[in-house]
Amino acid sequence: MTEKKKLSFWQIWNMSFGFLGIQFGFALQGGFMSRIFQTLGADKDAIPLLWIAAPLTGLLVQPIVGYLSDRTWHPKFGRRKPFFFFGALFSTIALFFAPYSSALWMAAGSLWILDASINISMEPFRALVADKLPDSQRSYGFVVQTLIIGIGTWVASNLPWFMTQIGIPNTAPEGVVPDSVKYAFAIGAVVLFTSIMYTILTTEEYPPEDMDAFQKEKEENKGFLVGVKEIFSNISGMPKVMRQLGLVQFFSWFAFFTMWSFATPAITEHVFGATDTSSAAYNDAADSVGNYLGTYGLVSMVFALGLAFVASKIKINRKLVHLSSLVLGGFGFILIYFISEPWMLHICFSLVGIAWASILSMPYAMLSSSVEPKKMGVYMGIFNMFIVIPQILAALGGVNLLYKLIFGEAVVNTMLLAGSSLIVAGLCNLLITDRSVTHD
Template identity: 65%
Template sequence: MKKRLLSFWEIWNMSFGFLGIQFGYALQGGFMSRIFQTLGASEDDIPLLWIAAPLTGLIVQPIIGYLSDRTWHPKLGRRKPYFLIGAILSSLALFFAPHSSALWMAAGFLWVIDACINISMEPFRALVADKLHESQRSYGFVVQTLIIGIGTWIASNLPWAVNKLGISNVAPAGVVPPSVRIAFAIGAFVFILSILYTIFTTEEYPPEDMEAFLKEKKEKKSNFIKDITANVGNMPKTMKKLGLIQFFSWFAFFTMWSLAMPALTEHIYQAPKPNIKEFAQLDTSGAVVFTGTGEEKQVVFSNTEKEREYTVQDEAYNTAADEVGSAMGIYGLSSMAFALLLTFYSARFKLNRKYTHLVSLIIGGAGFIGMYFASDFSSLAFCFVLIGIAWGSILSMPYAMLSSSIDPNKMGMFMGLFNMFIVIPQIVAALGGVNFVYKLLGDETINAMIVAGISLILAGLSNLLITNKKAIAYSIDQA
């Protein structure tokens, strides 16, 4: 079927659901480590607490991609049923996550959030490839990135903004501050609304031969494992090369999401999260003594002076955490500006995806390394501006290159499998990889940001392996 060229607003509508998806990811990436620390996690524990998220993606995305390739609903279409299911479940998990009263609960909610976001996200990637003419692929993925940038910036600033509106950013020891809870509730609301907007404004193309589609679906109903295994073994060479780029890219960003909060509050603001065990009464096993349960639970401090000392340090940490979260949101803003620039360019000219991605990743790597030398909000914000350029490229260029290199009839399947190259590096990092590597440079957590920078530079240089001309650049003249 000959696909017509879509207008900017048609591409905007079909991508708008990513606003909600990115609200979920930005709140998760910016503030789950803050929740973990509030509930008593040490800095070294944090990466492992994050492991559920990439493990979930490794399992969920190929399954959803496979199923959505074989789905057709008369009203919702192929990909939209998965948007809707994922949005409902993600919104519920986002709302309840900051109300966790124990570490295991928070880690469990992170698992649910990530699983459900994955249910929504993978079909969105496939939808762009489904609906857009080959010549508009770069344009389409860049528009997605523009919306993702908007979502990242707004969501990352929510706890700070809510606090400025008068909602407290402090709470009793072991309790997540009200400003963070309100921010997550807003994120849940935006998530479901933005997905519904795409569902109501976007139509999907039906299978060209519905009878053949239904017949194939019936015949292949029980061949999931066999099909997945076969397609893993038959990955295009370009997809494998992109996998190496993705490994280094996502190792870097997982390091940021899991450790930037403790690293930057300590290194730049000299306001680390105070260890409650140094201030509270402990039982015979060394555990903190509490009174009450749930939201009424309160720490029993050693004495009034210790309680006052903890309160001062914790307030300093929460103020620093708000500023770090706000600075982190700037990478969403700069990725949005970068995506806007790419949108204007790719709408008119052939874009060299390979070198765009190479340069962008190296710039982002410099941003991570620059955090070591940052001394205040302004210098930290500049680092995140550079990181945003890499983020804008990561969310568009690999997918544009991939979609030009694979069978369009297996778009959902391969987009799901491609997620392996996103989650495997995160699993490696979570299982101790990031802690091991950064401690080779010293015990200070800020060294993790230097490791992230080196990893992103390696990702950039790995683009030199891409040689497929169709993946590197595609224009309307080739159609």
């Protein structure tokens, strides 16, 4: 196998820049879709169920997109870039129209289309890092992605607050989403499309090493049923490290789905004492929640910058970095229950930001060192199952059942559940013992 050339920081930056737009989409949906649902009359306990279409679609879309991208090659358009483009196109449309929903089913449908479309772009971006970089640069590459994701999270999470500061109305009649949110989603749509196009235009992909073998394999494995059979074969034959990482991912993403679903109702009620969704107090508090959520994006950016510097100079222990980061994030969620002043949320979400930076880099660096290069796309897609299955279980009532059963009825107890889940995720890293994937 030909040794891949080491790339410069700016080459890695260019190939990862599309993640800025992807994260604009994720941050806006994660920070403000529950606010849109509440504005349209959703009960707090119904919010997770309104999110369910998104992870259900990801469960189906990701392995298929990964499988197809592994078997795609065009001399001009490459392997992963066609998926970047079509994912960006549909994501942009869904992101723009989501805040104009006039009924809950419309908002839930917009979220479904948005999440499915982002997924079409996202995992090929993960696979691109593994395609382009030698193993010695994998941690560095995924950390640079995380740096860009942190920038996107911070800016996008603050957009509705910024719109309010420049005079765009933050309140609206009952059942109508405020203009500040609409403007924020429109800006996010533009950033999403243009940043992905930037990566498409500035990044070249490597062709298959053996084009004749690549074409022969495509010819021998034509047909939908053949593809489905191969995907299931890869699932049953996934590497041991992938199964171990899957357990870590399960508890990590259960925690973050809980945050995305319940941070707005939990914090507006527990910290700000605001419950009337048509009131100025609630909308100001919801903007503040977005601002505090932006903190975890900002801190993940700074933490990723530090990791990028360290990973470029010395070898790091991926497992220990991930374990400690997740435990710190878990304590950040738990602290939300105990704070007495809103500004303390910056401390809580700073700790969460450390976990977020690690979640977006370390598992993928470990995974990419344990799978065959020619199956990188399909395994990145299958790996997404460990992200969407916990979200599906959470949406079907797992969050509502567990937080009430373990901690009590108050909605802020969802943050205790998220913190506990993240600490369990951190400890699950102890199951990973293969030094070839834990040390870069």
